[in-house]
Amino acid sequence: MGSLFRSEEMALCQLFLQSEAAYACVSELGELGLAQFRDLNPDVNAFQRKFVNEVRRCDEMERKLRYLEKEIKKDGIPIMDSGEIIEAPQPREMIDLEATFEKLENELREVNQNAEALKRNFLELTELKHILKKTQVFFDEAQGSYLYCHNSYSYSQMAADGSREDEQANLLGEEGLRTGGQSLKLGFVAGVILRERIPAFERMLWRACRGNVYLRQAEIDDPLCDPASGEQVFKSVFIIFFQGEQLKTRVKKICEGFRGTLYPCPETPLDRREMAVGVMTRIEDLNTVLNQTQDHRHRVLVAAAKNLKTWFTKVRKIKAIYHTLNLFNLDVTQKCLIAECWVPIADLESIHHALRRGTERSGSSVPPILNKMDTKETPPTYFRLNKFTKGFQALIDAYGVATYREANPTPFAIITFPFLFSVMFGDFGHGFIMTLFAMWMIVNEKPLMNKKFNSEIWNIFFAGKYIICLMGFFSMYTGLIYNDFFSKSLNIFGSEWFVPYTTMSVIREKEVMLDPKNAFTDEAYPLGLDPVWQVAENKIQFLNAYKMKVSIIVGVCHMLFGVMISLWNHMFFRRQINIICEFIPQIIFMTFLFFYLCLLVFHKWCSYSAVADAHGLKEEGAHCAPSILITFINMVLFKSSYPPNGEVPDCDPYMYSGQEGFQKFLVFIALMCVPWMLCGKPYLIWKERKLELLKANNGNAGGLMEETNASQAQMIDGSAGAVGTSHEHEEEFSDICIHQAIHTIEYVLGCVSNTASYLRLWALSLAHAQLSEVLWSMVMRIGLSQTSWYGGIVLWAIFAAWAVLTLGILILMEGLSAFLHTLRLHWVEFQNKFYQGQGYPFLPFSFEIILDAAQNTELD
Incomplete structure (x- = not known):
């Protein structure tokens, strides 16, 4: 390590x-x-x-x-x-x-330019081919029919008559239009336009030309390739008939505005057929050249x-x-x-x-x-990591990079993080699924790493695969302790409880209360909770008391361990004044109050039982067990647990003799630690500076003065990042007093609030267990209760819904919630006892890091 x-x-x-x-x-x-x-x-x-x-x-x-x-x-x-x-x-x-x-x-650019030019020519020839084909149909439809109209007959009148599409006319150029015995020749233009622009194009023609044009259009069935973007587009062929140069100019401008492409279309059928043959020949040649270019x-x-x-x-x-x-x-x-x-x-x-x-x-x-x-600068922080420890170190660095050479919480978080998570997520089945998922990622680590997924969520899961594996494994352990397997119990060793009633008594009574004096074998269940609690009506009350006490015990031990790590920091940096004025009163304050509370819990568990009632030991019976919460409140308030009116209670409110005096002694010593933390360090620093001032006045400062300043700066510097770093200017004494007051108040109040914060272990554990039980009773039980022939089909559908809800809510959402709460317990409740996190990371010049960063940027 x-x-x-x-x-x-x-x-x-x-x-x-x-x-x-x-x-x-x-x-x-x-x-x-x-x-x-x-x-x-x-x-x-x-x-x-x-x-x-x-x-x-x-x-x-x-x-x-x-x-x-x-x-x-x-x-x-x-x-x-x-x-x-x-x-x-x-x-x-x-x-x-x-x-x-x-x-x-x-x-490549030359090839692309040539290919684009060839594709553009190919597109133009293809469009011209469709124009010749479609316009020939238009002209064939007009063969042999004449359209007699007056000069004032407009496009709008044709639309009003409902015969715009059915009207046929002899629009061939060489015959023209006969009006009053005279032949009137019409002009026309043909081209292609995007299919989605046809309605707007038609309206614009009608409005701009006041209905004096005749438009025919037909869709091109096959999509055409745009040479610029390479996308497939759908177009339509159109032909517009008009009279006069003014309308011709107006029509061409409208076509240009709608990005329509106009192509020359011969007037006679013979010319159109000859052009079509030439176009087909050129298309075949272009196809050959395009294939060679693409190859x-x-x-x-x-x-x-x-x-x-x-x-x-x-x-x-x-x-x-x-x-x-x-x-x-x-x-x-x-x-x-x-x-x-x-x-x-x-x-x-x-x-x-x-x-x-x-x-x-x-x-x-x-x-x-x-x-x-030689330098006075603080060096960067560098830890040697592997693929297993890298994920845990990332969790700690998210709070703050460790100050140079201070104790790193990562080695301890490798165990405490998944353990605290499992206390909140304790279910053997859910932990088993999580472990399987993590083991799949670990076994297929290299193939999955080479695939380079773009999903940010997947990359987070994959980077924390070892964390997920340990969290799942520890959840399986706590699931065995809680005896919780998808909200059901595992009856592995058989229950230590038995029913001392007859069968008829049990049938007559809907609820039967089992007395531990008569229905317990006097032996504890080998591992975890007895499975009989799964069917007990008072299951929640029992688990409430059990998990709440366990949360307090785990939290106090976790915080005490954090205070002990601060001792290692003080010893490493040779901060003797911090050991005397911070560590010692801190450990005494927390031990005499909160660790004593944990000892009371163990004492109550060991000293009071229903077995004592069975043997006639009244004072050690379960009904005489005092409330630990009331006992602790009376202890802090220096209040006696006996009734104030002088009555003699049936049960002794104290767990052992001399408890009242001993508790007052503990609280008094703990309260004395507060002024010790508050005034001890400022007083010693003031005394040291006064001694230095006297030496300076006597002319004996010299090298001794510099040596003393360096040692003092090293002792009082609470945020020393580098060994051998000294301050250019001494900290003002008023600032020292203010900082020490803030630190003392924060620690004293934090001991109370942090201890209460660990109750989230109890709350989330109960919430997870109850949600799992509700999901089973409201969903899975519906499928299991079916007795008809289609029960198997219903059970299959119900199981699918139950599995999806279990994965989505109980594992993903509840797992994320427990993960975040565990992270908070480490960052705030544990690390604030010893960890400053004011350093900066060591970022070496490394080709491996640079290439990995470049690949990640490409994926993003």
């Missing part, structure tokens, strides 16, 4: 690298991932740094790769991932990569897909190296780069080896220099 209980010792190091070897050395450090570099040029603009041109080149290469990736995904080509570890390429390889990407991009494009993308992941990795590593080099400083000779970085002291040897390998790779003869620096 060493590095997990307390963060690694960190050192600030200064690194001198020769310019020729800097790239290779930083590359090796990126593979190692154990150095966090500081920015030595905070005032320099990002565009004015030395390697900004290289970073821009990497950005351009990334843009080209993203373009290739987009085109590859558009064609549904799988991107190969070899899984090999790819080292960062040398700087000279950037030119080859740039040339390769430039060639691929230009070739060439597919070959280019398949070849690129094989190396795309490798190229992305190389470019991102190069970019990360130059970003890091931009954090360095140049010396006056411009031949050496100077860097500062935080590194774990235990890994200094590995870092030296990495720098040596980088120097050898670059061919440099000047070895790098790594020197430890």
